[in-house]
Amino acid sequence: MEPRKMTAAEAAQQLRRPTGDDGVKMGVQMSRSNRLIYEMTLDFLQLKTGDQVLELGMGNGHFIPALFEKENNLQYTGLDLSDVMVQEAIVANADAIRAGRVQILEGTADTIPFDSGVFTKVFAVNVLYFWQPPTVTLQEIYRVLLPEGEVILAFRTRRTMEKLAFVDHGFTLYDTETVQEMLQNIGFRVTEIQTAVEPPKAAADGSMLVQLENVCIRGVKTLSSI
Template sequence: MEKPTISPKDLARQLRQPQGEDGLRIGQAMNKSNAAIYDMVLDFLGLKPRDRVLEIGFGNGHFIPALFQKQAGIQYTGLDISDIMVEEARKENSARVADGSVQLHLGKTEEMTFAAGAFTKVFAANVLYFWDKPDVALSAIHQVLEKGGELILAIRSAESMRQLPFSEHGFTLYDVEAAEALLEKNSFAVAEVITAVEDVKTPQGGGSTVQLENICLRGIKI
């Protein structure tokens, strides 16, 4: 991958909320850099027919078709804070947007207005770091999940994220214990945690190769 000519601080800002031409390029780069963690999430979700799924932070929508390959009979809703990512995702998934199986929305987790109990499952991959008020975000997710519904959070461990210079700018990092404590504090019972180490790779922004540890947590609404 060609190294982007962007500072760690600007890269961090774009990863949080892609904007402009740089944001489009970062969105494409994330499709590659997030492939391993999305594969992990897709298996961990355990999708079932008629699941009503909300993804928070879907980026350019590149991975949405993979959910339907896992389970065709789902209803997918996406929420993202980047207007250009919403636009790109609508283009990439235009047929499913047209038939109503995919709905894509611009907005913040903390301010979402979906109906109470609207979803059976909510998931977010590499998003938790950016919630400035995680208790508020998790309260909003708790509200839109049905009773017993599942929240799947996928993150990279704090230790492995510290290998990445951009993580010093606006990222809140978590290890397994901190992420579990956060969920339990906000009325989720942590039912399962899995971890996996990715292959060595060159990170976004260039620099030395890194090996990242991925974490998936399953929280049950209580």
């Protein structure tokens, strides 16, 4: 007997916060479906020697080794809402954790568990849709960044995601201009925006073929306070 297919609402919940065995499977599927936007983001990060990097919503940690291929001398912290993804990421990156180069934590992006002015870069790939409200998380990102530190948000545009059935269940979709305005309202200086359209592929829940537009946007923390 074939396994029962998830409903759109169930898929949305697993995409937001993977749980149980289905969550582990969804984490693998997200690693596949997010490959191109992650590769784009890793180039866009422009990692430098000594960077202190925080990723919000790192999922199963599949792409963490690729950061160190870009720049070996950095410290990485991953924070995720899902206990299942945290455990998967810890197992997948055990050697780097033992070496003190990586730490993986369970927590929420709206209350980042670090002092102010800790990180040189904070980035998030395909999780902006779940921040409710986004301004709270963006203020937290601003707080934990050092002066002139950078936030890099990678997301897919509203017009290329709105036909997906699961986005009707807890997703807030954005266009580039709205995200740029949100960052500027917090106090970030937007310095670079990059876009790319992916080849057609299966949606993360396997429901349909999609052609998604990826956006990376860079905001720099200004010296003035929010």
